[in-house]
Amino acid sequence: MTEPALRLDAATVRFGARTLWSDVNFSLERGEFLAVLGPNGAGKSTFLKVLLGLQRLNSGNAEVLGKPVRRGSHQVGYIPQHHQLELETPLRARDLVALGLEGHKYGLPWVTRRARSRIDELIEQVGATDYAQRPVGLLSGGEQQRLRAAQALAGNPGLLLCDEPLHSLDLNHQRAITELIRSQAVDRGAAVVFVTHEINPVIEHVDRVLYFARGDHRMGTVQEVMRSDVLSELYQSPVEVIEHKGRLVVMGEHSEGVHHD
Amino acid sequence: MIERIASSFSTDNYWELFALVQNSVLTAAVLGLMGGIIGVFINLRRAGLVVHGIAEISFAGAALFLLMGLDVVLGSTLGAVAAAALIGVLSIRDREVSAVTAVLMPFGMGLGILFLYLYQGRTANQFGLLTGQIVGVDDIQTRTLISVAVLISVILILIWRPLMFSSVDPQLAAARGVHVNILTIVFMVLLGGAVAMSVQVVGALLVLALLVVPSAAALKVARRPLIVVLLSCGFALFSAVAGIMIAIMGTVPISPYITTISFLIYVVCLLVGRRQRARISSEAAAAMS
Numbered sequence: 347m348t349e350p351a352l353r354l355d356a357a358t359v360r361f362g363a364r365t366l367w368s369d370v371n372f373s374l375e376r377g378e379f380l381a382v383l384g385p386n387g388a389g390k391s392t393f394l395k396v397l398l399g400l401q402r403l404n405s406g407n408a409e410v411l412g413k414p415v416r417r418g419s420h421q422v423g424y425i426p427q428h429h430q431l432e433l434e435t436p437l438r439a440r441d442l443v444a445l446g447l448e449g450h451k452y453g454l455p456w457v458t459r460r461a462r463s464r465i466d467e468l469i470e471q472v473g474a475t476d477y478a479q480r481p482v483g484l485l486s487g488g489e490q491q492r493l494r495a496a497q498a499l500a501g502n503p504g505l506l507l508c509d510e511p512l513h514s515l516d517l518n519h520q521r522a523i524t525e526l527i528r529s530q531a532v533d534r535g536a537a538v539v540f541v542t543h544e545i546n547p548v549i550e551h552v553d554r555v556l557y558f559a560r561g562d563h564r565m566g567t568v569q570e571v572m573r574s575d576v577l578s579e580l581y582q583s584p585v586e587v588i589e590h591k592g593r594l595v596v597m598g599e600h601s602e603g604v605h606h607d
Numbered sequence: 608m609i610e611r612i613a614s615s616f617s618t619d620n621y622w623e624l625f626a627l628v629q630n631s632v633l634t635a636a637v638l639g640l641m642g643g644i645i646g647v648f649i650n651l652r653r654a655g656l657v658v659h660g661i662a663e664i665s666f667a668g669a670a671l672f673l674l675m676g677l678d679v680v681l682g683s684t685l686g687a688v689a690a691a692a693l694i695g696v697l698s699i700r701d702r703e704v705s706a707v708t709a710v711l712m713p714f715g716m717g718l719g720i721l722f723l724y725l726y727q728g729r730t731a732n733q734f735g736l737l738t739g740q741i742v743g744v745d746d747i748q749t750r751t752l753i754s755v756a757v758l759i760s761v762i763l764i765l766i767w768r769p770l771m772f773s774s775v776d777p778q779l780a781a782a783r784g785v786h787v788n789i790l791t792i793v794f795m796v797l798l799g800g801a802v803a804m805s806v807q808v809v810g811a812l813l814v815l816a817l818l819v820v821p822s823a824a825a826l827k828v829a830r831r832p833l834i835v836v837l838l839s840c841g842f843a844l845f846s847a848v849a850g851i852m853i854a855i856m857g858t859v860p861i862s863p864y865i866t867t868i869s870f871l872i873y874v875v876c877l878l879v880g881r882r883q884r885a886r887i888s889s890e891a892a893a894a895m896s
Contacts, residue, residue, distance in 0.1 A: 418784015418785070449771070
């Protein structure tokens, strides 16, 4: 396949008179890892919604694997922000994965033998075999997030979208989920768009950064974007990026609107 | 009081009496099955209070139709479906359903009481709308109740997966192309229908006993989807049918029996569920160490 996993062409989103972001242009090759950063309300989530086909662009184009974005495409996997499932959810771990595979289908809810073996495969892929039969409500946040990764991988996606998948997880689980995304998506040739508040947990995997702030954006490698002069210009106020033992700390003089580490 | 209840019992000619209420038992059984299925989603979506609100507006609809000399089942259905659809639309807008329900509930109840006050017919009919009247339903109504309940159950089974998906994880379901908002409205309309049918058995005040309690009990003890549904249907069916079969021996209305049986089932499940969970967590702890 030669077409890029994702291509944006002068993409713009406005809400009324307010321009959320405009003129976003880039393409993402298969196997590339893009981190999307920026303060709350800068348009990170809307960016994902556009790629999921849940939000229209006001102008410009967005294409996934050479085709215009479409709601419910199997080519696009999605890991939503972690929220703890209800204790009494009437599903086992494997039933949750099954929803990722066939949850959109109407008709008698039989699970075919083929679907069943695919579910087993996905559960093994994310290392959830030990608790495949356990009720999802009794699983930890990290375990539930592994199952969400399995749901996202169900369609063998060419593009994997992650909406702060590490949110509220402890460091061990953050590392495990990141490794999982690396080995099961990136190494299998999927492009990853990873929305996050915090670049450090994923910094070693990031190929490029898309940074949204104040209706504007910057795009480039970590070294090109995560710099004091670039971010100061973007925020239109002094911002300092400090590197400390391989970690990046972004500090604003008026810290409002700048993310904290 | 106990003496009054006990002395009203008589087992003479039980099966002859039973033959008279056969239709009602069958209706209650089918409504129990429907309640068991839809109850799983009611609990999952935390819509218990909404069910109660719909029931009271359904009561107003039934009372209005009684007053106008029209079909009571139709009246309660129109009231329930309209209320359910309205709450569904509002919930999509801002997701704060309980306030809306709490506002609609007393309004519906008040209207219903007004209509009953204006009604000049037999008072037994009036009381029945609030507390259940299944022995009084005629053949045509029985047929209507059963067909609507079967229809609702079949639709629920056919939309099971997308409805479960959007109840558990609406964000992901929407991303996978499930029309979450449309499903919410469809579910609310089905719920309206289910409430209207159940009002005929246990009355507007006690609908929760048939639609919510059985599945709440099932969710305490089971997690496999199929087992939850089977248990929930079994509990609802058992409370409805056993309630009627005990009630016909005496003069006490049916509803107290149905509500007491379903409450007892819930208490037993609650205790069993606690023990289960304690065992699972101790096993998990043992596996970790």
